[in-house]
Amino acid sequence: MPSWITHLVVANEIQTEERNEFIFANVMPDILEGYNVKKVSEIIRDYSTHFPKLKELNNIIVKLPNIEYFKEKYKNQMSNPIIKGYYTHLLTDYYWNNYAIGKYFYNFDKEKDLVKLKLQDGNEKICTWDEAVKIKQKDFSQFTNYLKHDKKMKTPIFTEKIEEYSKELDEFEYTKDDIKNTVAYIEELVQEENKEEKEEYSMFTKSELIKTLEENILWVKEKLEELDIKE
Secondary structure: OOOHHHHHHHHHOOOOOOHHHHHHHOOHHHHOOOOOOOOOOOOOOOOHHHOEEEEEEOOEEEEEEOHHHHHHHOHHHOOOHHHHHHHHHHHHHHHHHHHHHHHHEEEEEOOOOEEEEEOOOOOEEEEEHHHHHHHHHHHHHHHHHHHHHHOOOOOOOOOHHHHHHHOOOOOOOOOHHHHHHHHHHHHHHHHOOOOOOOOOOOOOOHHHHHHHHHHHHHHHHHHHHOOOOOO
16 A cells, blocks of 8 residues: 555645645544554454455456445545545555556466566566565655655644544544544654665656656546535
């Protein structure tokens, strides 16, 4: 999945009402998984917070966020900045993983869980699914270092509105402490000393990832325009 910094960059490019709450919601699907924010009221794993749906890409069955399900269920609540931001997160996750897996991952041996991974130098690597995902995520992490150097972004602050608006999400409950701990974590994440950026991408090139981010933002904007929200 793309990093929280990537999600924050996307959120900052979207013009919307109640931006603070919207920006916060762009990390919400990841909070209760407990990988980033360690102190949460409930741990929910297996990406159930992303409403997963199976999709076949290059003869590989993968889980991607079910963006149509979420859109249909909450179509009348999209003026709520938390619902809209949550949806934006799902759109961004869908876009990046559909792109990366669809372009670079190919089935090699289903029984042995082996995939063929295309590398940016033109070579191919046969590895397990988990190994391939680690390579993808390492590139995403490297790109995060670039974004932290290059992009200025507004980070959310705690407001009572976040907790209030979050109650419209039927599936999950976010406590006040969950929200405060997340805001604190984001501040630490943005302010922590940046790692030196090196040109050590395996699958992608930096220019490709910059272009993908730009196209991701345009696609998200189009999807949000389709909602025809009455503010």
